[in-house]
Amino acid sequence: MNLKIIRTNSANKDFINLVKKLDAYLKITDGDEHDFYNQFNTITVLKNVVVIYADKTPIGCGAMKHFDDKTVEIKRMFVDQSYRNLGIAKLALQELENWAKEIGCDTCVLETGKRQIEAVHFYHKCNYKIIPNYGQYIAMENSICFKKNI
Known part of the structure; x- marks a missing residue:
């Protein structure tokens, strides 16, 4: 498998299609809370997006946006199930x-959501530490917020 990572933005068609798959998965796992979370996941203005290809097939993505002067928020992480x-x-x-x-x-x-068990495990494995919920997630019991100094 020949992997290639590209840096792009949220106008990238492969990124848009991967995010559609992510949203379909989250609609199931988030249940009744999906609409609340979904309002914070718009991709129309993301300037920093990565897409990973296996040969020429888009298989994974992620994005970030500025949170403050020295911090970015990681968004829209997804890998195709296969x-x-x-x-x-x-x-x-x-x-x-x-x-x-x-x-x-x-x-x-x-x-990320507590119901996204694989994601929670993944971020722990990547040395992210749980922090108090921030911003719009403060009152959300299903949310887990993480932080990592890079």
Whole structure:
């Protein structure tokens, strides 16, 4: 399998299609709370997006946006089901962390749902630490927020 990572933005058609698959998965796992979370997941203005290809097939993605002057928020992480557990998500996350450093940031934050058990395990494995829920997630019992100094 020949992997390629590209840096792009949220207008990328492959990113848009991967996010549609992510949203379909989240609609099932988030249940009644999906509409609340979905309002914070618009992709129309994301300037920092990575897409991973296996040969020429888009198989994974992730994005980030500025949270404050020195912090980015990781968003829209997804790997197609048939390519999971192969290190694809780690490649995407590392690329986003490197990009964040290049633009002068030293911290990443993110939110995921408690029901996304694989995601929670993945972020722990990548040395992200649980922090108090921030912003719109403060009152959300299903949310877990993470932070990592990069």
